[in-house]
Amino acid sequence: MKKKVNAAILIIGNEILSGRTQDKNIAFISSWLNTKCGISVNEVKIIPDIEKIIIENVRLLSKKFNYLFTTGGIGPTHDDITAQSIAKAFKVKYEFHQEAYEILEKYYGKKNFSDGRKKMAKMPRGAKLIYNPSSAAPGFMTKNVLSLPGVPSILNSMIENCKKYLIKGLKIHSKTVSLYTVESNIAKNLGKIQKKYKKFVDIGSYPFFRLGKIGVAVVTRSTSLPKLKSVNKELMQLVKLKKIKILKI
Amino acid sequence: MKKKVNAAILIIGNEILSGRTQDKNIAFISSWLNTKCGISVNEVKIIPDIEKIIIENVRLLSKKFNYLFTTGGIGPTHDDITAQSIAKAFKVKYEFHQEAYEILEKYYGKKNFSDGRKKMAKMPRGAKLIYNPSSAAPGFMTKNVLSLPGVPSILNSMIENCKKYLIKGLKIHSKTVSLYTVESNIAKNLGKIQKKYKKFVDIGSYPFFRLGKIGVAVVTRSTSLPKLKSVNKELMQLVKLKKIKILKI
Numbered sequence: 001m002k003k004k005v006n007a008a009i010l011i012i013g014n015e016i017l018s019g020r021t022q023d024k025n026i027a028f029i030s031s032w033l034n035t036k037c038g039i040s041v042n043e044v045k046i047i048p049d050i051e052k053i054i055i056e057n058v059r060l061l062s063k064k065f066n067y068l069f070t071t072g073g074i075g076p077t078h079d080d081i082t083a084q085s086i087a088k089a090f091k092v093k094y095e096f097h098q099e100a101y102e103i104l105e106k107y108y109g110k111k112n113f114s115d116g117r118k119k120m121a122k123m124p125r126g127a128k129l130i131y132n133p134s135s136a137a138p139g140f141m142t143k144n145v146l147s148l149p150g151v152p153s154i155l156n157s158m159i160e161n162c163k164k165y166l167i168k169g170l171k172i173h174s175k176t177v178s179l180y181t182v183e184s185n186i187a188k189n190l191g192k193i194q195k196k197y198k199k200f201v202d203i204g205s206y207p208f209f210r211l212g213k214i215g216v217a218v219v220t221r222s223t224s225l226p227k228l229k230s231v232n233k234e235l236m237q238l239v240k241l242k243k244i245k246i247l248k249i
Numbered sequence: 250m251k252k253k254v255n256a257a258i259l260i261i262g263n264e265i266l267s268g269r270t271q272d273k274n275i276a277f278i279s280s281w282l283n284t285k286c287g288i289s290v291n292e293v294k295i296i297p298d299i300e301k302i303i304i305e306n307v308r309l310l311s312k313k314f315n316y317l318f319t320t321g322g323i324g325p326t327h328d329d330i331t332a333q334s335i336a337k338a339f340k341v342k343y344e345f346h347q348e349a350y351e352i353l354e355k356y357y358g359k360k361n362f363s364d365g366r367k368k369m370a371k372m373p374r375g376a377k378l379i380y381n382p383s384s385a386a387p388g389f390m391t392k393n394v395l396s397l398p399g400v401p402s403i404l405n406s407m408i409e410n411c412k413k414y415l416i417k418g419l420k421i422h423s424k425t426v427s428l429y430t431v432e433s434n435i436a437k438n439l440g441k442i443q444k445k446y447k448k449f450v451d452i453g454s455y456p457f458f459r460l461g462k463i464g465v466a467v468v469t470r471s472t473s474l475p476k477l478k479s480v481n482k483e484l485m486q487l488v489k490l491k492k493i494k495i496l497k498i
Contacts, residue, residue: 011293013453014451014453014470015453015455015468016275016276016293017279017289017290017291017292017293018279018280018283018289018290018423018470019275019276019277019278019279019280019281019282019283019290020276020280020423020425020468021276021455022273022276023272023275023276024271026265026268026272026295027265027268027269027270027271027272028268029268030266030267030268031267031268031269032268033268034267034268040266040267041266041267041268042266042297043266043294043295043296044260044265044266044293044294044295045292045293045294045295046275046292046293046294047292048291049453075432075454075456076432076433076436077432077435077436077439077440077454078436078439078440078443078444078452079443079452079453079454114433114434114436114437115436115437116432116433116434116436116437117433119436150455151456153458174267174269176269183324183325183326183365184325184363184365184366185363185365186326187325187326187327187363187364187365187368188363188364188365190326190327191326191327194327194328195327202263203327203328204262204263204264204298204328205324205326205328206264206270206399207324207400209402219264219269221263221267
């Protein structure tokens with residue numbers, strides 16, 4: 001029987017922490033895990049390119065969750081230290097991965113296969129490759145840790161190649177109802193419904209502004225489709241009772 | 250004498266974790282702290298709306314860093330549990346804040362001041378208000394923890410009102426040089442420069458794709474302007490040596 005499977009994401013990179021670069025990987029990975037694999041992301045952390053901190057977090061998060069995804073720090077420069085840090089975290093050797101070396105050598109050509117580029121073939125011993133259809137340099141999986149690059153377009157092209165390494169969890173069903181109302185108008189009743197279905201359904205309410213109008217998106221999520229339907233039935237009764245206009249179901 | 254001041258950001262919200270909503274607050278808060286206050290963000294965490302987890306993280310991060318910023322969970326609905334969780338984290342009462350109550354009562358009018366809206370005036374005892382020019386409901390500071398709402402437009406309108414509560418750190422100078430080259434072409438030399446200036450300057454290199462051309466943005470950051478200039482002088486020598494075209498300095 002399928003069960004709940006969870007994951008954490010570890011974003012490694014000073015450029016995200018400093019606010020210089022807007023992260024786009026968290027929402028992408030999390031949505032993909034949710035919808036394609038039934039895996040829910042329960043924690044995200046953004047940390048600097050500092051070996052000690054990477055090691056600490058890889059150990060902690062890989063123990064705490066079924067999977068850990070890391071992004072960033074697997075390029076050719078001095079600040080790319082994810083691979084060696086993961087090797088140290090798991091106390092395995094950091095060495096050339098034969099197949100990765102061959103892929104990169106073929107991609108760049110023997111003549112242009114510089115030391116920086118060779119560095120991208122060094123991985124924790126025993127790592128399994130995550131193929132990269134857009135720029136060759138593979139990601140890799142060490143124990144339950146999947147390491148992807150930080151550049152969103154490259155990461156996006158690789159994500160499907162993670163699938164074969166993942167055990168799928170229960171599908172998480174989700175329904176969003178967008179209402180023309182304010183949160184405080186439905187807060188009390190929504191709280192009651194949440195209490196009733198506490199164990200089975202998560203209800204979130206998120207204010208929005210669209211075309212000058214104020215509204216609330218009510219998002220319900222559950223691994224049980226019947227329970228999700230029951231909650232949404234009660235929500236519709238509330239909408240009727242309060243005479244709230246619906247923007248979108 | 251000014252010294253280094255740091256902060257962490259705690260994003261509270263299932264909608265960010267699930268990937269349904271793209272976070273925009275991390276980059277905004279971090280850039281603002283960096284440029285306006287000389288405060289560097291050293292850790293970011295995204296966690297679900299679960300009381301136990303919020304308490305745990307507020308305790309941990311408020312101890313570990315000079316300031317902790319939280320976003321999300323201060324609205325009127327059942328899933329807004331940031332204020333009571335922070336009260337529990339610091340073992341203080343969760344109660345109506347007199348001034349916040351008055352602000353909200355005035356804003357909504359006595360007749361429309363419902364229970365949900367009143368909830369937004371409940372805070373940890375001793376909290377200091379962070380005024381909200383766009384939608385009235387104030388944020389608040391408890392010890393060294395500053396709590397802001399999750400909606401980016403509202404958060405943005407409030408950020409300047411955090412300033413008076415913050416001790417400013419050393420200004421962090423930063424310079425970005427965008428080059429038409431690939432990372433592996435400069436990796437080795439850049440590594441040498443970084444090693445030489447290890448204690449004073451952080452050098453990051455970030456690949457980019459612009460108008461079909463591949464490039465690398467080299468970002469240098471330091472609290473010492475002279476050291477930053479020295480590093481950039483060496484970087485320019487490297488650019489000359491390798492005959493690299495400059496896109497932007």
